Amino acid sequence: MQIFASGGFWFLEGILFVVVVLAFRAWMHDRGVPLPAWKWAVFLLWLGFAAFTIAFVGTSFGEGEPTAATRGGLLFGTAAVIGGAAAWRLLMRGREPGGRHTAG
Amino acid sequence: MGAIPPAEQGRPGARCRPRARRRGARRPAVTLAALLLLAAALAWGRTRPGPAVEPHVRAIFPAARTVAPRAGVWHAWNADGVTLGWAAPGRAGGYGGPLALVVGVDTLGRIAGARVVEQRETPTFWRLARIPERLEGLAGASLEEVGRGDRGLAAVSGATLSTRAVERSVRDAVTLVAGEQFDLRLPAPPRPFEFGLLEVTVLALFAAGLAAGRLRAPARRRLRWAAQLTGLVVLGFWKDSPITLAKLAGLFSGFLPDVRTGLAVWLLLAGFLVTSALRDRNLYCLYACPFGAAQRVVGLVGIRRVRVPPSAARLLEATRDIIVLGLLLAALVTLQPALAVYEPFAPLFSLRGETFQWVLLSVVLVASLAIPAPWCAFLCPMRTIERGIGDLRRAVRQRAVRRRAVRRRRRRGGVPAAAGGSLAATAPAPHRDAGRPPPRRPGETPC
Numbered sequence: 001m002q003i004f005a006s007g008g009f010w011f012l013e014g015i016l017f018v019v020v021v022l023a024f025r026a027w028m029h030d031r032g033v034p035l036p037a038w039k040w041a042v043f044l045l046w047l048g049f050a051a052f053t054i055a056f057v058g059t060s061f062g063e064g065e066p067t068a069a070t071r072g073g074l075l076f077g078t079a080a081v082i083g084g085a086a087a088w089r090l091l092m093r094g095r096e097p098g099g100r101h102t103a104g
Numbered sequence: 105m106g107a108i109p110p111a112e113q114g115r116p117g118a119r120c121r122p123r124a125r126r127r128g129a130r131r132p133a134v135t136l137a138a139l140l141l142l143a144a145a146l147a148w149g150r151t152r153p154g155p156a157v158e159p160h161v162r163a164i165f166p167a168a169r170t171v172a173p174r175a176g177v178w179h180a181w182n183a184d185g186v187t188l189g190w191a192a193p194g195r196a197g198g199y200g201g202p203l204a205l206v207v208g209v210d211t212l213g214r215i216a217g218a219r220v221v222e223q224r225e226t227p228t229f230w231r232l233a234r235i236p237e238r239l240e241g242l243a244g245a246s247l248e249e250v251g252r253g254d255r256g257l258a259a260v261s262g263a264t265l266s267t268r269a270v271e272r273s274v275r276d277a278v279t280l281v282a283g284e285q286f287d288l289r290l291p292a293p294p295r296p297f298e299f300g301l302l303e304v305t306v307l308a309l310f311a312a313g314l315a316a317g318r319l320r321a322p323a324r325r326r327l328r329w330a331a332q333l334t335g336l337v338v339l340g341f342w343k344d345s346p347i348t349l350a351k352l353a354g355l356f357s358g359f360l361p362d363v364r365t366g367l368a369v370w371l372l373l374a375g376f377l378v379t380s381a382l383r384d385r386n387l388y389c390l391y392a393c394p395f396g397a398a399q400r401v402v403g404l405v406g407i408r409r410v411r412v413p414p415s416a417a418r419l420l421e422a423t424r425d426i427i428v429l430g431l432l433l434a435a436l437v438t439l440q441p442a443l444a445v446y447e448p449f450a451p452l453f454s455l456r457g458e459t460f461q462w463v464l465l466s467v468v469l470v471a472s473l474a475i476p477a478p479w480c481a482f483l484c485p486m487r488t489i490e491r492g493i494g495d496l497r498r499a500v501r502q503r504a505v506r507r508r509a510v511r512r513r514r515r516r517g518g519v520p521a522a523a524g525g526s527l528a529a530t531a532p533a534p535h536r537d538a539g540r541p542p543p544r545r546p547g548e549t550p551c
Contacts, residue, residue: 071462075451078466085473086405 004062020047033095046087050080132499135492138429145436146357152439155222157206161191164208164217177284178206189216192280194273197359199265200224200350200442205239207277213286215245218274224440225266228456233266242274247282250274251290265361295364302345302368305338306392310375313387328390332397339372340394344453347372347388349485353432353441376486380493389486395449396480402472410474412482420482428488447485 003009024043028035053076060069161171161178165188168180178191191208201224208216218239223230242250275290282288312331316324339345345368354360355373363370376388389396412420427446435444448465450457457465464483471478480487 067459070459071451074462074466075455078469081470082402082405082473085407088407089405 017047017051028091031095033092039091042087042090046080046083049076049083053077053080131491131495135495138492141429142356142432142436145433149357149437149439154204157191157193157221160206160219160221161208163219164191164206165189175284177281180208187211190281190285191216192277192284193221194275194277194280196269196272196276197265197354197361198223198225198269199229199354200226201354201357201359201440203266203269203273205270205273205277207242207274207281209247209278209281209285213247213282213288215242215247215250215278218242218277224438224442226442226445228450228458229266232456233270235266235270238267238270239274247278247286247288247290250278251282265366268361268365295362297364298367302338302343303371305334306368306371306375309335309339309392310371310379310387313379313391316391331391332393332400335392336394336397336401339392340398340449340453343368344450345369345372346394346447346449346453347376347486348447348449349428349431349444350435350441352485352489353435353444356432357436357439357441359439359441376490377493380490381497384494386486386490389480389484389490393480393486394453395447395484396477398452399468399472399477399479402469403476406473408474409476412475417482421487424483424485425488428485431485444485448479 021044025035053073056076057069057073060066060072157173157178158171161180162168165171165180167182168188169183170181171178171191173179176192178193180188180191182188189208189210191206193204193206195202195204197203202222203220203225204222205218205220207218210216220235220239223235225233279290282290309331312327316327316331319327351360351369351373360366360373361369372388372392375392376386379388380386431444431446435441446461446464448457448461448468451462451465452469468479468483475481
């Protein structure tokens with residue numbers, strides 16, 4: 001599993017994160033949802049937590065701890081899903097009724 | 105019964121009403137049959153012989169050639185007939201059922217060893233309590249030291265019931281040997297009545313439930329939120345002591361903790377059973393259950409409500425009832441209440457539990473985002489117990505109503521004595537409960 005220790009992996013991961021953030025921004029923009037700084041903070045916090053969950057499961061399996069991976073994944077995964085729902089409600093505040101569906 | 109009157113035919117609901125009535129009439133009989141089955145299981149479990157003590161006595165005194173019980177105390181002799189020591193069994197109720205061990209004492213009055221003969225604690229609690237290691241630490245202790253409780257058998261937080269059961273078993277065994285062989289009376293350990301914040305909280309939550317019935321809707325809602333959040337914090341995250349099926353199985357099989365040290369468990373069970381017998385919805389589920397509160401809190405952030413189809417809800421409820429009955433039977437036959445544990449409470453409130461409980465917890469909490477209190481509606485064993493009690497209560501009440509109607513008619517002379525003996529021949533007087541289907545349709549949230 002040398003790929004995880006290589007610089008290329010982290011480069012790809014960085015690209016992925018930038019794509020996710022840009023897609024989020026475009027998606028919210030299309031729906032006419034304003035994005036003040038606190039909404040960015042909420043989104044990034046949730047994204048960081050979701051990434052941590054995936055990393056926890058991956059590294060636990062990698063270190064030969066399947067029980068920790070399963071339980072941690074279930075615990076943090078559930079928290080990420082519930083947190084995601086809470087974040088969604090916060091992010092959708094102030095949405096314009098019609099939105100600007102101008103993608104493309 | 106069940107035939108649709110001509111006037112009713114073609115009307116909406118004409119087909120389903122008699123079927124619902126038939127189902128409602130059958131349920132008390134099913135509940136009674138289940139109760140009989142449980143009683144038989146308990147009787148069978150009680151009459152089964154316990155595990156043998158002799159191998160454990162021989163393990164404590166490896167040099168013994170002969171071991172034999174006399175007046176409750178095992179004697180161990182070597183090949184020359186010299187007494188090596190004595191051993192006595194001790195037994196107390198732990199979290200998962202009876203916990204029995206045997207303690208050996210040498211001729212100098214020192215502990216020669218202690219071994220667990222029988223235990224039914226859940227693996228999680230057993231690992232946490234580290235009982236075998238702590239029993240090994242008893243070796244060499246004097247009878248007085250054990251009697252005073254100086255040898256590290258104090259309760260472990262998180263496995264209090266298990267460690268207290270071990271402490272009590274050891275003390276009982278040692279007291280027996282000391283009295284029989286050394287003519288020594290060990291002082292009885294102080295067992296104060298524990299009445300703390302947990303017990304006060306339990307009483308306050310039930311009192312809130314009773315008081316809420318007199319309030320208007322907004323105030324009642326606010327009181328319910330306050331009570332549930334208190335229950336979530338105190339009964340859940342702080343004390344981790346919600347009612348579980350294992351505790352009910354422990355109550356039925358007689359393995360609940362001492363009322364002096366486990367008063368909160370008794371209060372919770374009594375509150376649940378009594379209010380289930382008196383009301384359609386018991387006060388524990390509505391006002392005290394910490395897991396119900398957790399689902400409600402998660403439901404606050406839910407995005408879209410999903411309605412479970414009634415057929416699916418009925419299937420889920422029937423599956424739950426069968427699982428609960430099966431687990432209770434298994435727990436009573438084996439006298440192992442811990443077998444009935446399937447609730448996902450331990451992972452949420454103490455981050456412990458088996459993997460299936462973690463999976464169940466995740467599923468239930470995520471489902472709470474879309475379905476109001478899915479655990480309470482479809483999976484909680486307390487719902488099965490509550491419905492069983494409710495069915496019996498309604499059946500008894502209906503019977504009383506019919507009897508009263510018969511008596512009233514007889515007094516008025518409407519029914520001749522020869523024909524009046526039959527209840528079936530008499531139309532029951534209308535009553536708010538008579539012929540009423542169960543109070544809640546399947547799939548409806550209890551909260």
